[in-house]
Amino acid sequence: MIRIAIAQIRAHRVRLALTITAVMLGVAFVSGSLVLNDTAQKLFDQQFRTAAAGADLTVRTATAFDSGMGVDVERDPISADVVQKVASVEGVSAAVPVGKGTSRLERDGVDLGAAQLTTWIPEPIGAYPLLAGTAPDGSNEVAVDKAAADALRLQLGDHITLVAERGLDVVVVGLVGFGDADGPPLGMSVLASLPTAQNVLGLGEDVSEILVTTERTVAELQPVLARELGTVMQVATAQDLATAGAESAAANLQMLQVVLIAMALAALVIGSFLIANTFSIVISQRTRELAIVRAAGATGGQVLGSVLLEAVLVGIVASAVGVVLGIVSTFGLRSLARTFGVSIPDGDLVIQPITVILSFGIGVLVTVVAALGPARRAARVSPVVAIRSSAVESRRFRPLRVFTATALLTAGGTIALLPTFGAPMVLLAVGLALALVGFVLLAPVLMRPLVRLVAVAIAQTIPARLARDAAARAPRRTAVTAMALAFGLALMSFVVIVGASVKDATGEQYREVISADAVIESAGQEMLGGVHAAVYDEITALDEVGVVTRLKYGHWKDGDATSALTAVDPVVIGEVAAISMRDGVLSELSGGGIVIAERVADDRGLRVGDQLPMLFARTNAQQLPIVGIMANRVAAALQTDYVISLDTYREHYAEDMDASIFVLAAHGISPDRLSTALEDALTDHPTAQVRDQAAVIAGRTQAVDQIFGLVTVLLAFAMVIAVLGIANTLALSIVERTREIGLLRAVGMSRRSVAGMVQMEAVIVSVISVALGLGIGFAASFAAIGALSTIAPLPAVIPGPQLVLVAAVVACAGTLAGIAPAWRAARLPVLEAIGHA
Known part of the structure; x- marks a missing residue:
């Protein structure tokens, strides 16, 4: 039967060509998705390991958690005397202060995007080798990673503006790499002297972290340094920081991974229809031939095995080609993702053995499962009937098939509707899958x-x-x-x-909720902020401005999950937003409480007066009293289910950047005139943009x-x-x-x-x-x-x-x-x- 299976594939190779193509394309989706995921993870690992390779330990302000939703938490700066204290600990051979943080680049009034501004440190402690020009030393000198410079068409001698806590005009004096590459796999890096970084980031004499090297083992020095600095400081190894940083960066690609895997499954499902159809037709055309084989003594099981062996061989060939095609297509997937705004790191592809095995196995399994039905029908035909029959389908459908299909369709549709009434969301996928199976079974009847x-x-x-x-x-x-x-x-x-x-x-x-005439946001639309705090003070003094208030966002730990919250001025927010309350009073936020969305209250059985346990990165575990419950549409407009006051925000967060500033025009001032006045006032803040409602919604x-x-x-x-x-x-x-x-x-x-x-x-x-x-x-x-x-x-x-x-x-x-x-x-x-x- 093995020889017969191989002979049949050779004889019908043209007929099976499109089946092989279908399996190949489906497997290509799977392998390409997995390779892209492995590549991104490996490149992130390399990026953070390279960044920390020159130091044995890193000293930072301690926080309850390091990142939320793929964004590093803001840490309190470290005073200069801590640097001296670290340097004086026995076993520390070098304590290098570093000022670093997020900034934006601007040239000739055009925003160039966000960049990591950090202190220039020579190798071997520093991770950025100088490739061209000179190291940044003066107060207005910077070096840019070569990959970013090429992308932005920056050259040595170009003038740009760094914008963070302060704005500073600088000149590009050097181009740097990152490890062995021209730049980090993801994002841009700008390097400056420590005083320059401190100035732009508003650190004063403080620093962001301290890089420590030692001639002792890391395991010996880490506990000593931790005891010396106390619990307010975190002493982390390079390995720990590299792992945490890579995980945080990879979290930003989770949505892309879900999309790619879902599309791979869709391609395989569609391909399975083609596989089943092809084998049904081919077997139907071979009815007499199979009958002769049965008449010669072959059992139904042998016929079944022969057809399934054909499917296995087809699956092997198609899956092998599909794996290779998927690996090649990873470059296209990466470019496609970037076209739609999803950042994917550059670098060599990472091909794990498990990726090849899994993709190959899925392709073969789908082919065999799709061919199982036709194979069983071939095995059930008796020799005499097969010899006399033509390749015509039966016009009768078993009542059991119709009943089963109808039951699955009905049950699936009912289950899919249950989440509408508050059931778990996973039932939607389960119900739709069952309904689809039922519909596929019922389709021939219709x-x-x-x-x-x-x-x-x-x-x-x-x-x-x-x-x-x-x-x-x-x-x-x-x-x-x-x-x-x-x-x-x-x-x-x-x-x-x-x-x-x-x-x-x-x-x-x-x-419905926001009634502001103008909104000021960062060009990058960062959720945690991006508008300098001074912008609020400057526009408040304008005659054209009637009412102005700010919004801030922050992350906190809600059990094992990370949630976001909004900070508002409870006194002023009502003038620019229709905050509809289901219970409680918004003004009670001034006392240090929190307002939650009604869906959160319903899901968790919370009400006004209850305490909400929250874990903040800086202030650890807290219990905030629930002072109000807001309508779901308000929560959707504010983009979070939790609202606190700006005063409460300052108690728990170090960030001082605004995410949005809502502005109402003064009496008699048109929105166009207000926008013009705001734009004129913000000429010194090129990364802050004035938007109307349409522009905000588009963003x-x-x-x-x-x-x-x-x-x-x-x-x-x-x-x-x-x-x-x-x-x-x-x-x-x-x-x-x-x-x-x-x-x-x-x-x-x-x-x-x-x-x-x-x-x-x-x-x-x-x-x-x-x-x-x-x-x-x-x-x-x-x-x-x-x-x-x-x-x-x-x-x-x-x-x-x-x-x-x-x-x-x-x-x-x-x-x-x-x-x-x-x-x-x-x-x-x-x-x-x-x-x-």
Whole structure:
């Protein structure tokens, strides 16, 4: 049977080519995603290990946790006398003070982005070797990593502006690398002398951290230094900091990883439809051949094993090629992610053995599972029946199949709706998966009436009728082909509807709550801030300004999770925002309490007067009294479920940058005039931007556009597999119908009519796919929107033009997939076709 399996693959290698392509593309998605993830993690590890390689220990202000949501927490600066204290500890050979922090670069009034400003330290302690120019020494000199300089087209001698706590005009005097590379894998680095860094970052005489080297072992010095400095200081090894820093940086890529894995699974699901269809058709065409094998003494189990062996061999070949293709495609995935605003580090690819094994195994497993149904049907046919039968599907469907499909569809739909009523969100995915399985099982039953309905609606010509009969004669085959394309379209319509709904809700919530005439935010839109605190003081003095208030954001630990909070002025915020309270009074925030969103109160059973346990990086565990419960739409507009006062914020956070400043125009001042006055006043703050409501909303929805745009592009690649499925099915069905086509030609049908018949079948399948895909997409998106509405108000939005465009593209692609099979069918020699067995 092994020889037979190998011989069958050789004999049908052309017919299996598209199946191999489908598996290959699916595996490529998986391997590419895993390689990209491993590469990013390894490069982050290298980046932070390189940064800490020259020092044995690092002394920093102690905090309860190091980072939240991928962002390092702000630490209190270290006084200069601590540097002397560290240097005097026995065993310390060097104690190097470092001033570092986040700044923005600006040139000629144009914001160049955020950069890590740090102190220039020569090697071997420093991680930045000088590649060109000189080391920064003067008060207005900096060095920039070469990779960033190339990207920004900066050259030695160029003048730029550093903006952090203070702004400073500097000149680029050097270009540096990072370890063996031209720059860090992610982000930009700017290096300056310690006094310059202290000046720009507003540290005064203080420093950010102290790098320590020792001739003793790290294990010996670390506890000694920790006892000497006390609990207010953290003494960390280079290994600890490298690991923590890499984990924090990698957290920013979690969403991309989820998207890539989800798209890989979607590609494999779509590919499984094609695999199942191909094996069904090929086995159907080999019915007589298999019967002869059975008559010669082969058992049903041997036939089953032979077909599954074919699937294994196909899976091995396709998966091997797919793994290689996925590795190569990682470069494209990295570029694609960057196009949509997701930062991916540069560097050599990291290919782990487990990645190759896992990707290869998934490809083979999916191929075998998809071929299992056709293989079992082949094994169940008796020799006598097989010899006498033609390759025509049974027109009867078992009642058990219909009952099971209906039960799964009903149960899945019900489970998917449960999160709308407060059930766990994971039930949405479980319910949709069950409903999809039920629909796939039920699809062949629905296919004949759908084919007839579509055929009547499209045309009533002879070729159209013949196409209708061919599609209806093989409902399982037609259903599988249509479901592959429908599943891809369902995902795309799901993304379009949910994305449009989220964007619309974000804008509507902001407009309902925020009434400011102008908003000042950083060009980088950092959630933790980016607008210098002096901006608030400067614009308050303007005659055109009536009311002005600021917002700050911060992270805190909520058990094992990290949550964000908003800090406001409870006295003024009500003048620029409609803060709707469900219980309590907002002004009570002045006493040091916290206001929570109603969904948090409902989920956790909290009410006004309860104590909320919170862990802050600087002040450790705290209990804040709940003084109010706000409406969910207010929480959505403020982007957090927790609100504290600015005074409380200053008790627990070291950051002094504003995230947003809301401004109302003075009486009689138009919004345009206010914006002009604000822009004139902020000429010394080039990274602070004045925005109206539309610009703020566009900024908030930009992340939605990026993620959903990336998903749509990746789904378009996955849809290629579905389109190949139509071409493959039609091509194989032509082989099956060769004699039929020959007889039609013999009784007078023209080549054009034969081509039209095959092309019309592609049209019928495409139209059915579009109808089913949109239906499934609509149902899934409404279930998801209902579930998400429990987190924040989310009315459904149907973007008609986008859906029509997506459906039209899918329909056209499916129709075009029939061109090659139609051309081949029209050119079959009549006599050879009639004589085809």
